[in-house]
Structure formats: structure tokens, C-alpha cells
Amino acid sequence: MKKKILVTGGAGFVGSHLCERLSQNSNYEVYSLDNYFTGSKDNHVPNVTYIKGNTSDISELIIFNPDMVYHLGEYSRVEQSFDDIEKVWEYNKNGIFAVLEFVRKSGCKILYAGSSTKFGDGGLGRSASPYAWTKASNTELVENYGAWFNIPYAITYFYNVYGSREIQTGKYATLIALFKEKMKNDETLTIVSPGTQKRNFTHIDDIIDGLVLVGENGYGDEFGIGSEEAFSILEVAQMYDGKIEMLPERRGNRMTAEVISDKTKALGWEPKRKLADYIEEGRKNDWKE
Template sequence: MNANAASTDQKAFMRLPCISTLVDFVPSMVYHLGEYSRVEQSFDDIEKVWAYNKDGIFAVLEFVRKVGCKILYAGSSTKFGDGGFGRSASPYAWTKASNTELVMNYGSWFNVPYAITYFYNVYGDREIQTGKYATLVALFKEKMRNKEPLTVVSPGSQKRNFTHIEDIIDGLVLVGEHGYGDEFGIGSEEGFSILEVANMFGGDVEMLPERKGNRMTAEVVTDKTKALGWSAKRTLLDYIETLRNSDWNS
């Protein structure tokens, strides 16, 4: 190995978070939820995506392997997008899909107990509502509040299963306590196109050009989560009506 290669390897190693220096106790389980989570933006942010999603998952898996606890990993429903082709449609989708395989391999290689969940378009309080990382429902709320057109990425027929954050949390706790293995999807059975959501808000629509990585559909994989007793209890339409009643200020 030449000196330049050794230096590069050392720098890469030093980027890895040293979790054992931050956690001074042995947890019964680690919920690994904190990764980069934007599809279209991930093309421009690929260095961040790699650092957060690839370096991060290795550090966390090494930690749970060494302390001997369970990991619950939050995968991405993009893995199931467009009949499975969505898993490689963007840097974000690929890192998340390949991370689920690494979690399963750690289970096989090192007997690390794990559960893998998949979120479907989470909405609710404290969403990012401005800037390039804004989420759709929060962005539409902000635009309605400011009396601006609702921007919809073409073609607008792409379908999403919007799921309230409190339903997501209910599912996470349930799967964390009782679930083992893969495919614990946490998603509402109700699916809406982006144009349908814009119509629910009721504002004028401004169509934007198509973007790379923007899947059209994603299979809802919730059977194993439902078998534990979970179901979505909140609806997107009710949430939008709550926002409307508050003049888009809640």
C-alpha cells in the first residue's frame, strides 16, 4: 500500500463516529433513525449522503455488535418504488436499500438481533417547510399561508402514502418491542397523487419540470406490522382540514 492510499484510508476511518465514546452505558436497543433523507437533493449532496448513510450505518452496526444489543433500522420505502427499480434511482435510495442488506448481513454474520422498518412519506408537526429540504405537506402549508401557488413536480401523478408522525412513532415502538427481521412497513393504506394533495389544499398549482429520482409508485409493505397490531389512525385529509381551520398557522 502506498503512502497516499494509507493516508486516504486513515482519513476515512477518522470520519467514522466513535459511538462508544458518546454512549457510556449498554442499551437494550438502538433505534437508528438519523440518516440523510431526501431523494432529489441527494444527487447534489452525495458526499453528505455517503457520510451520513454509509459511514454512519457501519459505526452503529459495529457498536451494537460489540455491546450485544438489538438494532431497529429505519429503511426507506423507495426500496420498493416502481416495482423495485426505485432502489437504485438516486444516491439516497441506493444507500438506504443497501443499508438494509448490511443490517441483515450483520444479523447473519454476527447474530445481531435486528428489525427493519420502512416509512411512507411522514407528515406532521415540526416538518421543514422552507428551503430545498422542505417536505411536501409542510411546503404546501407554507405556500397557502403566504397565498402562493402550490409547486408540483411533473407529472404530478406520482403517488405517495402519506403517514402521520404519530402513527410512525406507534409503529416504531411496537416493532422495536416485538418485531424481528425485515419488511416492517409503517405506512397509511391511503395513497394520493401529488396533484390530489394539492387539490385537498385548494390552492393554485404551478407545475415544475420533472426531476431525477422521482419515483411514481411504491408498494405498501405493512402486513408484518399489522400482524403486531398496528394500523394508521390519522388521515391526511383530516390533518389538512386542521391546518385550514387555523389559517395555515398551526
């Protein structure tokens, strides 16, 4: 019998890559649940069953008992979360309760994708934005469900993921994709002040390596998946060698975050890709994927 694997957010940036990797395992049947808020049908990959809907409705939409749930399908932007607080609550708070109840009744393991904002600025980052607080408090709820109902769980933390299928334009664009798109169009690179805020940019392939490894072998909290190389936003812009414009400071913009990856490395994970190489490859290909 094949194992049934459910990925929430499976049509999104990270989720689609995870679905793609899992679908290559002949022992798995892979399913995606996504509301397509930031996900896209363009991210669909072969051998995955796609189901449209919110995670808050998971018990009505998923009519089978999976062997494993990768819960990636939550709202995931910091600065925008102040304006989107109703969506943040619906997708992150209503969603996590519904997913945990579904997992409890199904009797399967859950891997929860937490947020490294929880560790930002010495721990102060956990309450710096609606997004950060919901994600941090959700990790506590996952832990509590594990203790209350004996649910097997693992909690991972991503650090500034970049790579193919990033959102390149609009309100929800991510930094590396945005810079690449601006360079392609010969536009100025905009940086939120002060520009010295540091990030641990981690390639999508390294993230997926870690996710699959932790999903199969990890239990408990603090499975960080992040490159130890840290760059300020200004340093990243200078790697692109483009014109730079500074923007005013914004709420929720943490300065640093500690990479906590010892438990992930103990399973055999190591980051293999470097941001500088990715930018150089993009330059050679005229900023195309």
C-alpha cells in the same frame, strides 16, 4: 434498572417524536445522538439526554451500552441527494457501519429505519438516487450483521411522513409542510412534473405507534409503516385548493411504492389518521400546527 434507549437522529422530525413517546415510559432512559444537519434544538423534549455528533463517531460519543438503538439518523432526501452525495455517503454508509459495529460490541437490538424508496416502481426505485441506493443496501448490511454476528434487528419502512415539526422551508422541506407554509403565505403550490406520482402519506403519530411496537416486539425485515391511502401530488395540491404551478421533472422521483405492512399489522398496528382530516384541521387553524 431502567433500560437505556438510544435514538440516532433524535432531534429530527421523526426522531424527536420517537424520543418524546419513549421518554413517557418510566422504565426507559432516553438518549439522542444527532449531528443537527436537519435536526434542531427546537425539537428537544424533556427527559431526554442530547449528545451532538455524527453516527460515524458513535463509539467515541456513546460511553454506555444501550439496551436498544433506534437508528433513524441518516440523510433522508431523494432529489437533493444527487448534489449532496458526499454527505449521503458520510451519514448513510460510514454511519451504518459504525452503528452496526457499536451494536455488535454492545450486544443490543437495533431497529433500522429503512426507506420505502426500495420498493418504488416495482423495485427499480432502490437505485434511482444516491439516497435510495444507500438506504436499500444498508438494509442488506443490517440483515447480514444479524446473520453473521447474531444481532437482533428489525427493519422498518416509512411512507411519506407528515405532521408537526416537519421542515417547512428551504432545500430540505417536506411536501405537506411546504404546501402548508405556502398556503399560509398565499403562495403558489409548486409540483414536480408529471404530478401523477403517488405517495402514501402517513401521520407522524401512526409512524411512532409502529416504531415503538416494532422496537419492542418485531424481529426481521419488512415492517412497513404506511397508510394504504395513496394520493398523487396533484391530488394533494387540489385538497389545499391553492394556485398550482408545474415544475420540470427531476431525477430519482419514483411514481409508486407498494406498502408492505402485513408484518407490522400482525403486531397490532393500524393507521388511524387521514391526510384529508389533517389538511382540513390546518385550514381551520389558518395552516398553523
